Amino acid sequence: MKPYSILNNVIFLDIETTDTENKIIKICAVKIKNNIATEFSTLVNPNRLVSLSISQLLRGITQKELDSAPQLKEGIRKLVFFIEDFPVVYHTEIFEENMLKVDNEFLDLIELFAILFPELTEFNLQYILKKFINNYKEEDCRTVSYAEDIIMMVNYAISSFYYENGYSLPMTITELERWNWYKHLTKANMKDVKSFIESKPIEPENRFTEPYPVFALKDYEKLFEHEEIWRRKGRSYSLRPQQRDASKFIREGLEKGKITIMEAPTGLGKSMAYLLPASIYTYLKEEKVIISTNTKGLQNQLVEKDIPNLLEALNLKRDVSCTLIKGKSNYLCFERFGDIEYPNDMQTLIGYVYLKRLMVERGIGDAEEINPLIRERFNLDFLINQCNCDSELCEVGVCKYKDLCYYASKVQALKEAQIIVVNHSLLLKWPYKSAAPLENIVVDEAHNLTQEVYDAFESALLSNDFERSLKEIYNSAEKSGYLYYLSRRTKKDTLPLSEVESWIEQCINQTVNIKAAFENYIINSGISKDYNIKEHLNKSNPKIAGIVKYLEYLKENLGSLNINLEKAVSVLKDISNLEKDKRLKILIEKVEVINSYSKLLEDVIVQSEEGYCFYFEVDKHFKWWKISSIPLDVSGAFYEKVLSGAKSCVFISATLSTDKSYNSLKNTLGINIVKSQNKEIVEVAPIEPVFDYKGKSAIYAIENIDPNNTDTFSEEMKKFVIELLANVDGNIIILFTSRKRLETFKREATDNLKALGVSVVEGKKDIEKLRSREERYILLGSKGYFEGIDIPGDSMSTVILDKVPNINSKEPFYKSLIENQIERGKSYWQAYAKVNFPIVSIDLKQIYGRIIRTEYDYGALFIMSKFDSNNSTVKKLEDQLHGVPIIRKDGDEIFKDLKMRLIRWKQINLYKIMKEVKNFLKKAISEKKMLHNNMTLKEIEEFINEFMSLEYSKRNLKYDVNIYLVNGVNICINGETLKLNTANKIKITEYFKDII
Numbered sequence: 001m002k003p004y005s006i007l008n009n010v011i012f013l014d015i016e017t018t019d020t021e022n023k024i025i026k027i028c029a030v031k032i033k034n035n036i037a038t039e040f041s042t043l044v045n046p047n048r049l050v051s052l053s054i055s056q057l058l059r060g061i062t063q064k065e066l067d068s069a070p071q072l073k074e075g076i077r078k079l080v081f082f083i084e085d086f087p088v089v090y091h092t093e094i095f096e097e098n099m100l101k102v103d104n105e106f107l108d109l110i111e112l113f114a115i116l117f118p119e120l121t122e123f124n125l126q127y128i129l130k131k132f133i134n135n136y137k138e139e140d141c142r143t144v145s146y147a148e149d150i151i152m153m154v155n156y157a158i159s160s161f162y163y164e165n166g167y168s169l170p171m172t173i174t175e176l177e178r179w180n181w182y183k184h185l186t187k188a189n190m191k192d193v194k195s196f197i198e199s200k201p202i203e204p205e206n207r208f209t210e211p212y213p214v215f216a217l218k219d220y221e222k223l224f225e226h227e228e229i230w231r232r233k234g235r236s237y238s239l240r241p242q243q244r245d246a247s248k249f250i251r252e253g254l255e256k257g258k259i260t261i262m263e264a265p266t267g268l269g270k271s272m273a274y275l276l277p278a279s280i281y282t283y284l285k286e287e288k289v290i291i292s293t294n295t296k297g298l299q300n301q302l303v304e305k306d307i308p309n310l311l312e313a314l315n316l317k318r319d320v321s322c323t324l325i326k327g328k329s330n331y332l333c334f335e336r337f338g339d340i341e342y343p344n345d346m347q348t349l350i351g352y353v354y355l356k357r358l359m360v361e362r363g364i365g366d367a368e369e370i371n372p373l374i375r376e377r378f379n380l381d382f383l384i385n386q387c388n389c390d391s392e393l394c395e396v397g398v399c400k401y402k403d404l405c406y407y408a409s410k411v412q413a414l415k416e417a418q419i420i421v422v423n424h425s426l427l428l429k430w431p432y433k434s435a436a437p438l439e440n441i442v443v444d445e446a447h448n449l450t451q452e453v454y455d456a457f458e459s460a461l462l463s464n465d466f467e468r469s470l471k472e473i474y475n476s477a478e479k480s481g482y483l484y485y486l487s488r489r490t491k492k493d494t495l496p497l498s499e500v501e502s503w504i505e506q507c508i509n510q511t512v513n514i515k516a517a518f519e520n521y522i523i524n525s526g527i528s529k530d531y532n533i534k535e536h537l538n539k540s541n542p543k544i545a546g547i548v549k550y551l552e553y554l555k556e557n558l559g560s561l562n563i564n565l566e567k568a569v570s571v572l573k574d575i576s577n578l579e580k581d582k583r584l585k586i587l588i589e590k591v592e593v594i595n596s597y598s599k600l601l602e603d604v605i606v607q608s609e610e611g612y613c614f615y616f617e618v619d620k621h622f623k624w625w626k627i628s629s630i631p632l633d634v635s636g637a638f639y640e641k642v643l644s645g646a647k648s649c650v651f652i653s654a655t656l657s658t659d660k661s662y663n664s665l666k667n668t669l670g671i672n673i674v675k676s677q678n679k680e681i682v683e684v685a686p687i688e689p690v691f692d693y694k695g696k697s698a699i700y701a702i703e704n705i706d707p708n709n710t711d712t713f714s715e716e717m718k719k720f721v722i723e724l725l726a727n728v729d730g731n732i733i734i735l736f737t738s739r740k741r742l743e744t745f746k747r748e749a750t751d752n753l754k755a756l757g758v759s760v761v762e763g764k765k766d767i768e769k770l771r772s773r774e775e776r777y778i779l780l781g782s783k784g785y786f787e788g789i790d791i792p793g794d795s796m797s798t799v800i801l802d803k804v805p806n807i808n809s810k811e812p813f814y815k816s817l818i819e820n821q822i823e824r825g826k827s828y829w830q831a832y833a834k835v836n837f838p839i840v841s842i843d844l845k846q847i848y849g850r851i852i853r854t855e856y857d858y859g860a861l862f863i864m865s866k867f868d869s870n871n872s873t874v875k876k877l878e879d880q881l882h883g884v885p886i887i888r889k890d891g892d893e894i895f896k897d898l899k900m901r902l903i904r905w906k907q908i909n910l911y912k913i914m915k916e917v918k919n920f921l922k923k924a925i926s927e928k929k930m931l932h933n934n935m936t937l938k939e940i941e942e943f944i945n946e947f948m949s950l951e952y953s954k955r956n957l958k959y960d961v962n963i964y965l966v967n968g969v970n971i972c973i974n975g976e977t978l979k980l981n982t983a984n985k986i987k988i989t990e991y992f993k994d995i996i
Contacts, residue, residue, distance in 0.1 A: 002037040003148045006155045006192045007184055009033060010107070011083045013090045014147040018046070025066055027075050029082060030147045039147075040082040043069035076100060087184070091125050091150060105180055109150070112181050114374050115173070115350065116161045118358040121371055125150075132156040158188055159196035167193065172357050178346055212315045217280045221247040224276070229313050242687050243269045249684050250650050251277035254289075254440055257648050258680045259671060261446075263656040266849055267690035270652055271298075271306050274442050279310055281440070282418040283320050287647075289440045290420045292427040294448035296368075299324055302421050323417040325410050327426050328389040332358075332365040334401035335582060337387040351378030355387070365406025390586070398580075411435060424449055428456040428641055439647045446651040447842045450668050453634045454813070459600045460628040463511045466597065470504045473565070473590050482587040483568060490575050496564045503561035510554040511625075517547045518618045518625050530740055534617045536812045537627060539607050547616070548605060551627070555601040562598060565591045603629050611820070615812035630813055632820050635670030643674055655845040657686045659876055664838035693882040696858040696905050697851055700898070701867030701888045707803045710744050717864055718749040720891055721778070721800070724862070725758060727895050728902065729958070731770045731777045733789070734800040735847060741802050742780055753778060770796040773958060787846050790853055793956025797859030799850050804867060804874070805843040807836045837873060841880050848881060856912070856955045858905035860898060909957065914992075917951050921992060944992060 230237035253260035264270035821831035952959035
């Protein structure tokens with residue numbers, strides 16, 4: 001049946017590409033002309049061997065057909081003839097309007113969906129299809145690619161939009177009369193719209209409520225033993241004693257006001273270990289609990305999944321509420337939005353209307369929830385910078401928009417919530433003490449806290465930000481700036497506007513002079529510009545005298561600017577009609593920022609205060625420069641900001657101990673200071689791993705490869721990776737401690753890997769590709785970039801590290817820490833080890849932790865450099881790695897060892913799963929025999945393999961039909977038997993012979 005479209009006289013275009021290379025392999029279109037649909041489809045010759053997805057294979061696309069297909073130029077010629085002069089609706093990101101070289105109107109679906117449904121967080125085709133087409137499944141693909149699906153999706157989307165707006169356009173949309181989608185929306189047939197709405201099936205409401213089991217909340221961690229609590233609604237559950245025991249420590253810490261430090265390994269279920277006692281405690285004691293994490297992913301998981309599920313299980317959803325709050329600058333301000341000058345150009349206007357619909361009609365004011373693609377497409381950063389809550393002087397209580405303000409609603413939720421989720425950075429500032437005092441704190445991902453504390457107490461001047469701050473104060477040329485606006489609201493001629501503008505101009509000129517001084521220093525010193533340049537800013541170094549001189553000039557200019565700004569603010573404060581003007585409050589705040597810059601310049605120039613690291617950083621292309629001051633001891637500052645008023649605090653992470661103790665954490669964060677408050681510090685001994693790290697993983701230290709010779713190393717590493725790909729299944733992560741080695745390896749290996757059908761990818765957007773079984777990927781990144789990556793199963797069971805991630809002793813901050821230890825009497829190597837080991841220990845454990853995420857996972861970490869067992873640091877690192885075998889051999893010997901271990905790891909999973917499913921399988925075979933009046937042995941074997949394949953899939957594993965057992969000990973994979981003994985081969989069905 002031909003598709004029907006609400007939109008008439010348009011073309012719906014779909015361009016299909018390969019997943020890995022974005023090579024066009026098929027062009028499809030549906031033309032709706034006078035309400036009659038006509039289809040167009042052509043394959044395109046990619047002129048190379050390509051990887052096809054399963055959905056493309058299901059549609060009958062084969063490499064043979066592609067090889068005989070027309071060239072892209074011919075396909076486009078046919079398409080241009082087909083589309084005539086009709087508007088073209090498209091979604092594919094690879095499509096560019098100039099590709100067709102026609103004058104047709106182009107209608108971007110992403111643009112349409114963002115404006116109609118600004119609350120959407122994803123805009124990829126599969127997400128939108130599933131969102132707007134009931135029960136959509138990708139495998140139900142049409143013969144004409146996705147073009148027919150897109151028509152149906154647009155039908156449902158436009159119908160839903162009109163339905164929720166009373167079958168009329170809201171006023172915000174009418175502001176977009178010049179928008180190319182506007183006339184098509186207004187031409188939609190309301191009769192068709194209503195018929196589509198009526199055709200949507202209504203999901204039956206599930207009125208059955210499963211009864212809650214009887215239990216006592218005061219039992220706290222004993223509730224983990226009540227399986228009926230956790231198995232409601234068909235959820236699976238098994239008691240983990242380590243989780244229960246960890247929860248007991250956390251509960252005791254809350255009840256008795258202790259500081260608890262705990263390393264809880266992956267698989268323990270640490271989130272639930274602290275959420276259960278926290279939820280019950282806050283309910284029974286009516287005290288708030290603040291949970292701080294490092295990553296957005298964990299924050300979202302807690303708020304959207306873990307906490308709601310727990311509160312539901314404990315029947316506390318009506319009694320305990322949870323909220324997530326961020327720094328004020330993440331939220332959009334109604335008042336500031338109203339002050340934005342109405343845009344004239346269409347692109348900015350679309351972004352303006354998008355934000356208005358998001359804030360006013362959807363009630364969403366969190367800028368972080370806006371999809372990055374939409375931010376870029378609508379030039380939203382320009383608008384968001386004008387309307388975010390950037391002032392700490394914002395007074396929610398007196399704001400005229402407080403009933404609409406998203407930020408005000410978050411502050412109110414903060415006051416009412418019992419559980420509050422934040423990130424480490426906000427915890428260290430915590431501007432909400434009046435609404436939620438820091439009483440009971442849980443710091444998850446606590447291993448990241450040390451670096452966050454140093455970052456929080458760092459003072460920095462970044463040239464780009466500095467110049468922007470100056471222009472935000474006064475810019476007469478662009479008729480902008482807070483002082484400029486306020487000056488227009490008063491007739492006072494006593495404002496020193498010309499003086500302010502003159503000093504702002506001189507300050508900006510000095511930033512240019514400073515940049516030139518940095519550039520001159522770097523060139524004359526022969527410093528490599530492969531990376532950003534980062535060095536100590538030591539005033540006693542004669543080579544940087546020129547830099548210091550211009551920093552002094554900038555300080556003097558800032559001093560003169562500050563005098564005139566203070567004079568201007570004093571005048572404005574006396575004007576009654578400006579008393580409640582928010583811009584005056586923001587101006588005062590901007591002046592305070594300028595004052596802080598003056599203080600930093602003074603500190604950097606004089607350097608009279610000991611215990612600080614002063615350094616500079618310069619962009620390798622000289623686009624910006626930065627000066628900074630970091631305290632080397634943050635213990636007192638952290639204690640004062642966080643711990644001094646806390647009743648209880650838990651520090652927890654999967655990787656927290658170093659050298660089997662928490663001394664590094666305690667010393668850095670000043671945790672020992674709480675003893676003066678008579679608080680008890682409980683250091684929970686690192687809990688034994690939940691998973692069988694020792695039995696199901698290995699670390700291989702590759703001998704005879706030197707990472708210090710980048711070119712030779714990359715060539716040898718390429719050869720090793722290619723051989724490794726032939727020995728392991730699935731995708732691989734390669735982590736580098738050096739950006740130069742990463743880039744050199746990428747340049748060296750990409751083409752060779754592509755020839756093998758393996759794609760090299762980078763970036764967070766590519767992480768999900770590691771779950772793929774259809775294609776093979778190698779994901780490149782820095783040593784810390786992929787921390788938190790969670791890929792369960794065997795689609796990714798291999799991680800490669802270029803070398804042990806020791807700190808760079810030349811990096812200014814680490815260098816200062818080492819020198820600080822030397823001043824206390826330590827030798828250089830003692831000082832280096834004291835600074836280095838806590839960092840490298842946690843980094844290596846985090847990297848290793850990417851491998852095993854569930855009880856069925858297995859895999860190997862390869863270290864492509866000397867991991868010398870005689871080295872004292874390496875010996876200590878080995879003790880931190882759960883007894884995992886470390887194999888130090890050359891490449892050939894490593895692959896022999898790896899082959900045996902892979903077989904054994906798969907064998908362990910096979911035995912484990914067979915044991916788990918044996919009773920279920922017995923019942924299933926019995927039922928199938930009854931249904932089919934007995935079965936042949938071949939049919940039983942096929943059924944068992946299908947059954948096992950499904951069970952493997954549930955565990956994120958791939959089942960191979962050609963797995964055999966050899967005497968219950970050895971295993972044969974794909975017909976190749978590892979001959980560890982001379983036992984006979986036994987088919988997997990033999991294991992189940994007693995139930996067949």
